Amino acid sequence: MKIDSIVNGIVLDHIAAGNSLRIYKFLNLDDLECSVAVIRNCRSKKYGKKDVIKIDSIIDMNLDVLGYIDPNITVNIIRDGKIAEKKHLELPERLVNVIKCHNPRCITSIEQEVDHIFKLTDRENIIYRCAYCETKSDKEEIW
């Protein structure tokens, strides 16, 4: 399979195998006009298998979403065909409007304009809790 190299764009590398389509969806990459390549199950020295996404344009990206879904992802910014910047993600301390609180007793269930804020309360077990009601996050609740 041949995919053209990127001149100016972004490569999301070391995505856990199978996670690329979720990330494609959460970053709304289907709204982009430029070429986007989703490569699944590449060989990886580090993880055995990995997914990669190549975006043929430098776009603004919500790194908090990426860090939350998969903190092992590496974000490579490509300029003039070379890696100009390499960002290693980590679990964000705070997520704003990334996860939706599903607790019907939470104020966010009735107040339209209130930001949905989650805080990292347990780094080891990757547990985020709603800042308002302390309900545990559910990864399926991502906007």
Next chain:
Amino acid sequence: MKHLMDINDLTLSQIDQLIATANDIIADKDKYKDVCKGKKLATLFFEPSTRTRLSFEAAMIELGGSILGFSEAQSSSAAKGESVTDTVQTVGCYADIIAMRHPKEGAPLAASKRTTVPIINAGDGGHSHPTQTLADILTIHREKGRLSNMTVGVCGDLKFGRTVHSLINALSRYQGNKYVCISPTELVIPDYVKANILEKNKIEYIETTDMEEYMPSLDILYMTRVQRERFFNEADYVRLKDSYILTPDKLKSAKPDLSIMHPLPRVNEISVKVDDDPRACYFKQVVNGKYMRMALILMLLGIEVK
């Protein structure tokens, strides 16, 4: 600290300061009678409450301040569909400090982001009720002379009882406290309280269904109500309900200096015959709650009384 949303918003030294101020108010009420003259407390109660609202209002009146507000959502613009945050932002233009109760969890926190006046969480659904915990802490401090090295029995509905979770949370910050958690198996303490507070801080605790077995070891017995609607079937409720009713008989083996506490209102979980026992502290909690709220209002308004 600008607002009080949760007991953990307070540092231990701030709790010490509140206890000291409350004790000073109790010792010399006259000294505090005009210190909030010209200040207004708004009590915004989007759901009914007797004790907490009146306690806040009495606290502000005894400090020489004034009160305004509403006691149910139907008598506010919420009935017209106004958002909570808009209501609070509006009231913030009239009042110097706001005590707010709302059935939705986190409502006071959401409101605090839209106003410059201090907001006190006076209860947000089943989530948090920090001023009840302050009342409990002052009561324990006055009864025991300490907040550490105690065996604390918590009894009843430990699953949904926010006052119990909050008290365990607060007392776990002091050295040497251990817990006896007495409840039906349906209403045991939630896993996150065990994991995030007890086990994380390596605090000793026992879970049991038997109140009488552990009675002799307790320094404090904090009772809560076992509600019929929490049970999956009526038979279990009928089988268990009397096990968690405190009677003079069950107190025979208790320490002579046990403190019997309850956040109130009670239904039948403490027999009225216990009320005359000198170890009963639950009405002292009500009084102490008012003094702690006075101390808190002063702290949040930045008023120092020499």
